[in-house]
Amino acid sequence: MSLPSPSDTSHSQPRLQKWWHFFDSWKVGIIPLPIFALAGVLIVVDAVEGSFPSNIVVMTAVLAFCGFACGEIGHRLPLLGKMGAAAICATFIPSALVYYGLLPDPMVKSVTQFFKSSNILYLYICCIIVGSIMSMNRKVLIQGFIRIFIPMACGEVVGMLLGTGLGMALGLDAFHTFFFIVLPIMAGGVGEGAIPLSIGYASILHMQQGVAFGQILPMVMLGSLIAIITAGVLNLLGKRYPHLTGEGRLLPDDSKDGSTNLNEAPPSQFDVSTVASGALLAILLYMIGMLAQQFTGLPAPVAMLFVAVLLKLSQVLSPKMLEGSGMVYHFFRSAVTYPVLFAVGVAITPWQSLMSAFTVVNLLVIMATVLSLIGTGFIVGRKMGMYPIDVAIVSCCQSGQGGTGDVAILTSGNRMVLMPFAQIATRIGGAINVSVALLLLNHFMG
Template identity: 35%
Template sequence: MRNSAVSEMKLSIWDRLNEIKVGPLQLPWFALLSVVIVIAVYTETVPVDMLGGFGVIITLGWLLGKIGNVIPGLNKFGGSTILSMLVPAFLVLYGLLPDNSIEAVTMLMSEANFLDLYVFSLVTGSILGMNRQVLVQGFARMMIPMFVGMVLAMLIPAVIGQLIGLGFEDTLFNIVTPSLAGGIGGGVLPLALGYSQIQGVEYGEMVATLAPASILSNFFSIAGAAIVSSLGDKQPALTGNGVLVKQGKDMDFSATKDKPQAISYQTIGIGLFLLVAVYIFGNLVQGMIGLPAAVIVIFTSTLLKYFQILPASIEEGAKQLNSFISVNFTAPLMVGLGIIYLDLGSVFEILTWQYLVVVIAVVVVLGLTGFILSKYLNMYPVEASILSLNQSAMGGTGNVAILATSKRETLMPFAQVATRIGGAITISLMITLMKLFG
């Protein structure tokens, strides 16, 4: 009897552990498989290739994502995203993650372009999964809060900077502008190049001056999106749960009227092939006209959807690929971003309370602009505010983090436009102003 009771207790514990999932995997099996990867990490034997990089980011991502989702309070404010980005960044800062693992993650994220796979799958899947009317209405209406937010987010924080002793011009050019430039690669780097040529300052020095503003604005935009999203949870009338434009009497803005189709390996394969074709097309055209490939992919996908060129089976493939990647790889991707792009050292070096006040002011102005103007543009306030916050995102990485935190991944096409187009306009305008007025 005693042995039977012990066996039942052990079975009960095992069953309870199996009910806990880390990512999509039961806890005991996750722990068993993770041991192999952890040993490889700290013996510095992780292969510096795509699979080695996946081993590092999936292990950390699924674990930190689970922890962030169960911590009371934090789980209401994007805990999964925040922990998945910050913890790896601190591991890198304090030398707790071996160089071998960092090299593997760098290879996956930068050389193998896993970030592009994630972002472009969300872009194509979101666009092709939308109703064509909401697509056109959304792009048309988002331009007003984007431009109004850009102007206000430049002027108000710059005035605040003047009042707290940073100076109007220094605040405007060196803190506000990089916050709105659209990230590091497509924003801060070309902005720093223009500034350095005009001012005669070393390019590397200028990058170091501008980059922290982009990193901090991205972080506060993530926090802002979490706060706005929680407001939508408390007041459902303010949110469309991922739909930007409110439904009119004569319009149906639901994603689709069709019944959800069963998941199919062949359908996901179709979506992958479409993604590859559209991505390569975007890069080809980029070399001809100079627009970023991301913008070209957005416009191409929009035209395919608007003119209903693709059969339903191909559109379904894009949607299923989008779902597969976002469900399994969002938290791991955050880990990769934290390891490669979130340089906490440079942030801490330049951090003052005045600097923080200005960056927070940029984010608050953007969020409030979208929220307030939504009333006059027939948009849901929560979605409009979250979309506006993407103007201070750190490129595609920031878009992913902001939308994942607020669970509004369907806004990815609009978010990319807000970041890419808004950033390009900001850079061009501010470099021109610096040339004109010195």
């Protein structure tokens, strides 16, 4: 067997260079086009055979292919692509495909089973939260947590008043407008908001929980959709008026403590052990949050958030460990966001519920509620010396669909680093709203 001559090698090198350039340059999301095509072929083969195992190997391929494909469609839409359409498409295209029977049933069942059994959403959220907290400036971190409650509270009051007032002006009953349209938007999503509300309504108003939940859920979903679009618009506004945004920071940051800007590229040096330690830190902190939930009732992501803040402020973690958390953040933000949103769309986003809320009156009331909440956050945040666009994007999360809404909203607004504040807005803010509303309802009906 003879070896290729040097001339043969020199002739083949340009062809290889062109192929490698094509391989590295043409991508769908982060996936090289040839790999993306291979994944599509294998998924079609599984669809024809009717076998979609719900194990992590197959589901990784399915979610990556479908999630980045839907995200790419949104990115390429004229104008809308710059307004958060990628997050919307990654969430709502699969929901519509499921409703109209355009996805194979075995795929839908496997994705749903994997999403619910693996808790991948919570893994995603905990890695994003820990990574963003560990990369923040310590002083700005604590100031941000203290100050963010003021624009949040002001926004909720204004949103409730204007939303209910507009509903009454359009001929709706004030009671129905407030308790079944406005309040569900700010209740913190489905699991922490719509379900507890429906249980409370069923008990106090003597109605079936399913009926109450069916009236509440569409408002939650439509409010989240409007918030996603608004976050994309705010991101565009920040690019046009840079002085209004900190690109993921709520407050001007004049001091340096080794923190990094997570909207910038990750460090070029890649240390596997550092990244692995950062990922394990996020997982262990979430486990601590789960234990705290059993004793305090505080949602696990929020309890984990407070523990992460304490670790950051105490400076017990080394700079290398903090860097590892930042690398984990970058990985999950770039590689896992659209696959997770696709799984959310398939597993827990009922298309028919969203469509049932599309009446003119509902749309006007929901838009007035969400936009007044966000606008108040913008104005109050600016008056307090905070970056108004970033405060407004956190305010968007007050009307989001829980943790899934936070992911979609912050992806649309390109501000994933604000996830800790988003969790405060949705979970703590939502829990307060639900508790106060049920107490008021029980008082007036009792």
